[in-house]
Amino acid sequence: MNHAAKLVELRRNGYLESVHRGHVAVCDASGVVAEWGNAAQVIFPRSSCKMLQALPLVESGAADAAGLEVNHLALSCASHQGAHMHTDLAREWLAGLGLGEADLRCGPQIPADKEAQAMLRADYQPPCQLHNNCSGKHSGFLTLNQHLGGGTEYIELDHPVQKAVKAAFEEMTGAEAKGWGIDGCSAPNFTCEVGHLARAMAKMATPESMGGVRAKAAKRLVNAMMAYPLLVAGEGRACSALMAAAGGKAAVKTGAEGVFVGILPERGIGIALKIEDGNHRASEAVMAALLVRLGVVDAADPRVAQYLHRPDINRRGIKAAEFNVAEAIFAQGQRL
Amino acid sequence: MNHAAKLVELRRNGYLESVHRGHVAVCDASGVVAEWGNAAQVIFPRSSCKMLQALPLVESGAADAAGLEVNHLALSCASHQGAHMHTDLAREWLAGLGLGEADLRCGPQIPADKEAQAMLRADYQPPCQLHNNCSGKHSGFLTLNQHLGGGTEYIELDHPVQKAVKAAFEEMTGAEAKGWGIDGCSAPNFTCEVGHLARAMAKMATPESMGGVRAKAAKRLVNAMMAYPLLVAGEGRACSALMAAAGGKAAVKTGAEGVFVGILPERGIGIALKIEDGNHRASEAVMAALLVRLGVVDAADPRVAQYLHRPDINRRGIKAAEFNVAEAIFAQGQRL
Numbered sequence: 001m002n003h004a005a006k007l008v009e010l011r012r013n014g015y016l017e018s019v020h021r022g023h024v025a026v027c028d029a030s031g032v033v034a035e036w037g038n039a040a041q042v043i044f045p046r047s048s049c050k051m052l053q054a055l056p057l058v059e060s061g062a063a064d065a066a067g068l069e070v071n072h073l074a075l076s077c078a079s080h081q082g083a084h085m086h087t088d089l090a091r092e093w094l095a096g097l098g099l100g101e102a103d104l105r106c107g108p109q110i111p112a113d114k115e116a117q118a119m120l121r122a123d124y125q126p127p128c129q130l131h132n133n134c135s136g137k138h139s140g141f142l143t144l145n146q147h148l149g150g151g152t153e154y155i156e157l158d159h160p161v162q163k164a165v166k167a168a169f170e171e172m173t174g175a176e177a178k179g180w181g182i183d184g185c186s187a188p189n190f191t192c193e194v195g196h197l198a199r200a201m202a203k204m205a206t207p208e209s210m211g212g213v214r215a216k217a218a219k220r221l222v223n224a225m226m227a228y229p230l231l232v233a234g235e236g237r238a239c240s241a242l243m244a245a246a247g248g249k250a251a252v253k254t255g256a257e258g259v260f261v262g263i264l265p266e267r268g269i270g271i272a273l274k275i276e277d278g279n280h281r282a283s284e285a286v287m288a289a290l291l292v293r294l295g296v297v298d299a300a301d302p303r304v305a306q307y308l309h310r311p312d313i314n315r316r317g318i319k320a321a322e323f324n325v326a327e328a329i330f331a332q333g334q335r336l
Numbered sequence: 337m338n339h340a341a342k343l344v345e346l347r348r349n350g351y352l353e354s355v356h357r358g359h360v361a362v363c364d365a366s367g368v369v370a371e372w373g374n375a376a377q378v379i380f381p382r383s384s385c386k387m388l389q390a391l392p393l394v395e396s397g398a399a400d401a402a403g404l405e406v407n408h409l410a411l412s413c414a415s416h417q418g419a420h421m422h423t424d425l426a427r428e429w430l431a432g433l434g435l436g437e438a439d440l441r442c443g444p445q446i447p448a449d450k451e452a453q454a455m456l457r458a459d460y461q462p463p464c465q466l467h468n469n470c471s472g473k474h475s476g477f478l479t480l481n482q483h484l485g486g487g488t489e490y491i492e493l494d495h496p497v498q499k500a501v502k503a504a505f506e507e508m509t510g511a512e513a514k515g516w517g518i519d520g521c522s523a524p525n526f527t528c529e530v531g532h533l534a535r536a537m538a539k540m541a542t543p544e545s546m547g548g549v550r551a552k553a554a555k556r557l558v559n560a561m562m563a564y565p566l567l568v569a570g571e572g573r574a575c576s577a578l579m580a581a582a583g584g585k586a587a588v589k590t591g592a593e594g595v596f597v598g599i600l601p602e603r604g605i606g607i608a609l610k611i612e613d614g615n616h617r618a619s620e621a622v623m624a625a626l627l628v629r630l631g632v633v634d635a636a637d638p639r640v641a642q643y644l645h646r647p648d649i650n651r652r653g654i655k656a657a658e659f660n661v662a663e664a665i666f667a668q669g670q671r672l
Contacts, residue, residue, distance in 0.1 A: 004355075010593070010614065012517035015527055017380050018593050018614035019340075021357075044353050107651025132651060181348035182656040191351055257346070257354050277613035278346065278354035315443025315468060320518040 020282035034334035039195030048255030062147030073224035075136030082111025201270025356618035370670035375531030384591030394553035398483030411472030418447025418467035537606025
């Protein structure tokens with residue numbers, strides 16, 4: 001079993017200051033084609049697996065029965081920042097179901113979007129559950145729940161919604177989910193190996209390999225993410241910037257504690273990575289580097305370069321340090 | 337040479353989610369008495385060495401010539417959060433020198449203190465250099481500079497102020513500073529080994545081992561930090577909470593990118609640690625654990641416990657995960 005690999009370095013005036021280690025697996029339909037660190041490392045995918053959690057919503061027919069459009073499907077896979085474009089869509093979605101903010105079980109969250117923050121402050125209003133970065137996923141859960149006729153506590157482990165989500169997750173990763181924990185949004189999150197998460201993403205990238213309703217659902221969700229990069233995260237966020245830069249060649253999704261996944265339909269490839277210390281500056285840098293290496297984005301594109309070589313600009317505007325993705329990602333020796 | 341040691345784990349429902357590795361050295365006057373990871377790891381101490389950077393201010397007679405009190409000395413060692421108690425003291429200090437905010441070279445910084453943020457917003461004012469977490473250190477530099485008669489750009493590497501700082505740093509660590517970089521506040525920051533930084537802190541803890549003006553300066557600075565924990569950082573900050581909990585038995589100081597040092601006069605011990613990925617949730621946990629193990633704080637004290645077992649409370653108030661300092665810190669086998 002391999003140790004975590006050095007993936008990102010922070011250098012100050014050329015001297016090494018900090019190091020991020022982690023595990024990366026790149027899969028095609030046949031299995032792991034590249035690995036840094038240990039593809040068998042067990043992780044929590046956290047929000048990176050939202051497109052897997054959304055599969056039952058589409059496969060069950062619940063999405064179509066509720067008249068969901070492409071933008072709703074994108075939001076169901078989102079970790080959004082609570083901007084008006086996100087909260088307005090979630091509010092309208094729930095209203096269409098005859099439901100409202102109080103039916104969500106994700107909890108309120110201060111939005112990351114500065115305009116939304118300013119509006120709340122100006123109106124002396126607290127953030128609500130619509131601002132929760134997971135409110136789209138939970139709107140999807142509520143849509144599925146209405147279709148299944150389950151009880152109100154749709155986030156409980158033994159609720160029909162979460163049973164359907166677990167089944168889809170296990171089928172896609174191709175492995176039994178041996179562990180679980182409660183996510184930031186209170187939904188269950190299941191453990192899996194990095195390599196198995198990459199395998200699930202490879203399946204999302206090659207829906208023809210699955211067939212049936214799953215193939216159609218996977219294709220619709222991936223296309224929805226790529227069609228609405230800003231709905232999946234927001235202005236200034238890595239998922240949105242990298243998907244915009246990939247221009248339909250990749251769907252990517254971050255997860256808490258340094259997880260990132262990629263789905264490359266054109267290449268038939270899935271990626272999963274985990275920074276062992278949970279840091280996002282590192283997970284974003286590694287995902288940007290992998291997309292460059294796999295030929296779906298341009299390293300010189302400012303939307304990509306900002307994550308590859310994130311400069312540390314100090315308070316007098318001096319570039320004091322720089323993050324660099326370890327050369328290992330770009331070195332030959334992996335079948336990419 | 338040892339690798340970085342596993343120091344802190346994040347577990348979700350008992351399953352490992354993230355890991356922080358690092359290097360720790362504990363020294364007494366005779367040398368390293370305990371080590372996790374690699375005491376020879378070269379690091380940037382960043383703000384953790386502010387009390388070393390303040391030695392020339394006191395030793396030169398500049399502090400006394402300017403009539404500095406204990407609170408000014410505490411602020412000279414601070415990474416404060418720009419609360420009124422910090423900015424008012426720095427403003428008054430500079431005025432006493434016949435100087436002002438514009439003479440600082442640290443750059444403006446948004447204060448971490450929420451009350452100060454709210455005041456700036458209410459008044460539509462931008463943050464200024466007094467809000468910079470290093471404005472106390474820089475006020476010390478300006479005080480020394482006035483005494484030495486140097487030019488205005490006191491943050492340049494070859495300026496008399498920085499030459500004096502470098503000499504003190506090297507004498508205290510007992511090693512040549514082979515590298516340097518520009519810090520967030522634009523002052524030079526010199527590299528050193530973790531073990532050498534711990535040695536410097538052991539000297540600060542045992543001023544009698546040095547004698548002369550340095551002994552007096554070291555003792556005054558350490559006592560100033562312990563006398564004014566809130567000036568050194570602020571409400572809700574680890575340095576302030578841990579020093580308050582230690583009640584005069586320890587001075588501790590954080591530095592950017594996961595550095596933390598401790599000075600334990602009663603034990604004659606110095607500590608230095610670096611989390612290799614730069615994360616502060618980890619550096620704070622390890623420092624709290626070391627202070628517990630060294631008997632200067634109580635693990636059950638809420639001011640300490642909050643850093644030892646920082647629970648991850650989710651958005652519906654559920655404890656979803658917990659950080660734990662690796663048992664290695666508490667295991668026997670080190671001479672503590």
